[in-house]
Amino acid sequence: MRSFIRLSPLFLILVLLMIGAKPPIEKPEPKDVKIHGKIVCLAEEMHTHYKVELFGNHEHLRGVKTKDGEYYTLLRTSLAEALFVDERLHEKDLIINGRVFPKTQLLEVTRFSSIKDGVVHELYYYCDTCYIRAVAPGNCDCCQAPVVLIERPLNIDSIIPSP
């Protein structure tokens, strides 16, 4: 009994060390990103760079190509819909805010804007009859007239700071 009492603090320390040494089981979190790039067809990009087979009438695989040549695949959500369907946006320099999921290059868009003449511009769709904003092209929820694309300077001070 005596020897057990004498040994027990040592045993306790050993147990604590073992608990402490256990690697924490953590679920990796999505990463918040702000990407500067253009909308491209990833299939066409991979065809150009790596000779991936490409059918002329293929369905475009939409993604973003950053200034550094990094690629992200776009998840088709309601907030990203405009980037899929509005070809005018494919010509623009975009800033896309969103989340990238662990061990993937899958991008969920939460917000996007454009850069025009070095100034950040808000992009949205608008019905000037009902004063209703929309996130994607289509007909106005209210009057059913088509909404128009608006590109408006975010504010006069929104010159992009140099990195």
Ligand SMILES: [Zn+2]
């Ligand atoms: Zn394509």
Ligand SMILES: [Zn+2]
């Ligand atoms: Zn309307």
